[in-house]
Amino acid sequence: MDAFLDVFGQTTIAAARSADGTLGPRVLDVGCGCGQTTLQLAAAAGPGGAVLGLDISEPLIDVARRRAGAAGSDSADSAVVDFTAADAQTVDPATLRAGPGREPGFDLVFSRFGVMFFDDPVAAFTRLREVAASRGDSAARGGRLAFACWQETARNPWLTVPNRAAMEVVEFPPRTDGAADPFAFGDPAFVRDLLSTTGWRDVALAPFETEVAVLGGGTAEATAPILMQLGVADDAIAAGAAAGTESAAALAERVEAAVAAALRPYEVDGAVRMPAAAWIVTAQA
Ligand SMILES: C[S@@+](CC[C@H](N)C(=O)[O-])C[C@H]1O[C@@H](n2cnc3c(N)ncnc32)[C@H](O)[C@@H]1O
Structure with missing residues (x-):
């Protein structure tokens, strides 16, 4: 699955970079699953950064922690990596902390296909905006959001x-109504409306179409x-x-x-x- 999804994650990481090419030192990876993108974000954020992977699934977070340990994610070339098992819809944003100082706030809220499964997307994106609102390039500009979701x-x-x-x-x-739907964000009007309702600004959707080797080739x-x-x-x-x-x-x-x-x-x-x-x-x- 990771090989299949990799090109989408890399494209989202590229889109997440700010004008100076950096990701921002503090990154939240939402619905991080087994942590492949969390580790890629840590490498991209570099030393001095902190990346927190969040997923509702305890078993997946366990896999992600083991994977980070095996990959030596505490290397001097990489941001510090941590994981937390939590529901993005109900988590208290103040408890999402990363790095040695356990500071709150993230410059980038990122996800590769991890944000389309919420029963209550308004609750989730409101919380995600809150963790990004206090960060960013200057006091006037908050942190950024970058995620990949499937088109229709x-x-x-x-x-x-x-x-x-x-x-x-x-x-x-x-x-059934409310059943998990990977294509729930396929309609751009729905995504724009959701993000503006939850306070996000400068919303942009860029199409990314490619041919993939299905499920690893x-x-x-x-x-x-x-x-x-x-x-x-x-x-x-x-x-x-x-x-x-x-x-x-x-x-x-x-x-x-x-x-x-x-x-x-x-x-x-x-x-x-x-x-x-x-x-x-x-x-x-
Ligand atoms: C399609 S997987 C993507 C996983 C990972 N981002 C990747 O690209 O490999 C969706 C992930 O979202 C997580 N997820 C679903 N609902 C969630 C919620 N309410 N809060 C946090 N994570 C959630 C799932 O457990 C799953 O790991």
């Missing part, structure tokens, strides 16, 4: 093609089981097994075969390659 589903066949293939085999239950046969492990059809398979005569395992096998067949036309030199489209969103606190 139609522009992201890397997920819609396997989904459609799975739907040929099992019936998907109707979406294996063959169709290797990529289909990874998509299955990510749970693309779990609910549909469980519902199908409960309603019908076929076991969940048998249904899953048929779905995986259908997904692999749908991906095969996109295989080039042994890797499934497909278009993917994100927004790189920037704003000022």
Whole structure:
């Protein structure tokens, strides 16, 4: 997954740099997952900086901490790295502190695909603005926001093609309101409205469209089981097994075969390659 998402993170880091090319010494990585971008941000922020990775998932934060330890993130060339398990929607901004002095406030609030899953995005972005409001180039200018989110589903066949293939085999239950949706920020008007409602200024969305080696660049046969492990059809398979005569395992096998067949036309030199489209969103606190 990290290799698949890397180009989006690097593009967002580039967009996050201020006019003098720096990231600002203090960075918050929201929905940091296993911490790949947190470590990249620490390297980019450099010595004297502090980067805090925040994620709602304790197990992912544990992985991120181990990864940072293994990578020697306390090296003299890098910013100090720390992680916290917290919900961005309910966390008290004053408790988000980083660096040896445990200071509050961040020059940059960053995320690679970690901000589209909030039930209450207004609560989350209000808090995120609060942590950035006290920082920045001068008293008049607060810290910055830079995040990557997916554009609409139609522009992201890397997920819609396997989904459609799975739907040929099992019936998907109707979406419930509030279900986690990676494409929740696909509509630029929604993103602009959310950010201006929560006090962010100078909001800009830059399209970033590329072709990606899906989920690390294996063959169709290797990529289909990874998509299955990510749970693309779990609910549909469980519902199908409960309603019908076929076991969940048998249904899953048929779905995986259908997904692999749908991906095969996109295989080039042994890797499934497909278009993917994100927004790189920037704003000022
Ligand atoms: C698609 S993953 C992206 C992970 C990471 N940024 C990356 O690029 O590898 C989304 C992440 O957002 C986290 N997340 C979802 N809701 C959250 C919340 N309310 N507060 C903090 N993190 C959240 C998830 O646990 C998950 O790690």
